[in-house]
Amino acid sequence: DAGVTQSPTHLIKTRGQQVTLRCSPISGHKSVSWYQQVLGQGPQFIFQYYEKEERGRGNFPDRFSARQFPNYSSELNVNALLLGDSALYLCASSFDSRGYTFGSGTRLTVV
Amino acid sequence: QKEVEQNSGPLSVPEGAIASLNCTYSDRGSQSFFWYRQYSGKSPELIMFIYSNGDKEDGRFTAQLNKASQYVSLLIRDSQPSDSATYLCAGMNTGNQFYFGTGTSLTVIP
Numbered sequence: 001d002a003g004v005t006q007s008p009t010h011l012i013k014t015r016g017q018q019v020t021l022r023c024s025p026i027s028g029h030k031s032v033s034w035y036q037q038v039l040g041q042g043p044q045f046i047f048q049y050y051e052k053e054e055r056g057r058g059n060f061p062d063r064f065s066a067r068q069f070p071n072y073s074s075e076l077n078v079n080a081l082l083l084g085d086s087a088l089y090l091c092a093s094s095f096d097s098r099g100y101t102f103g104s105g106t107r108l109t110v111v
Numbered sequence: 112q113k114e115v116e117q118n119s120g121p122l123s124v125p126e127g128a129i130a131s132l133n134c135t136y137s138d139r140g141s142q143s144f145f146w147y148r149q150y151s152g153k154s155p156e157l158i159m160f161i162y163s164n165g166d167k168e169d170g171r172f173t174a175q176l177n178k179a180s181q182y183v184s185l186l187i188r189d190s191q192p193s194d195s196a197t198y199l200c201a202g203m204n205t206g207n208q209f210y211f212g213t214g215t216s217l218t219v220i221p
Contacts, residue, residue, distance in 0.1 A: 042213045099160040102157075
């Protein structure tokens with residue numbers, strides 16, 4: 001079975017630009033969550049979606065938005081990129097919220 | 112105040128010893144807790160989840176939850192060099208937000 005897949009794996013953007021990150025959950029998983037991880041820190045929760053509805057939101061500015069599609073895949077959008085947005089963005093999926101399986105992440109560099 | 116606090120370590124144990132990793136949480140209403148292992152440059156990998164008071168065992172791993180003390184721990188028996196990684200404690204709070212600690216770095220010395 002395919003795990004959680006994320007695309008792209010690496011991305012370089014300029015300050016002020018917008019970026020869209022994509023995530024395909026494990027087949028049968030209806031819950032998707034997004035995290036930001038900077039070096040030396042634990043992942044920081046951004047969003048959780050279940051059955052296409054937002055179920056949880058972390059302490060991130062409104063520049064961050066996300067959505068989940070009918071096939072349960074998800075996109076994370078970040079507008080007006082700042083240098084501080086440079087991080088590893090992780091997507092995770094779960095069948096019943098009892099433990100999430102993570103994808104390999106998208107490494108975003110803002111220059 | 113952080114939702115989840117972990118000792119940052121680093122923690123070093125000899126091969127074959129028991130490694131003990133600890134975590135406290137602030138939201139008394141949190142119900143579910145998770146331990147993840149993260150190797151350098153890799154994404155976190157779920158080891159165990161626990162939501163009932165007491166112990167939960169899976170192979171060499173035992174998770175312990177004490178809701179009265181707001182304390183979660185992970186014991187790794189017969190530690191192996193391949194267990195060397197950063198261990199992340201996470202919980203889900205009453206607001207359905209998922210919080211990770213900063214992680215504890217474990218080194219198992221052959």
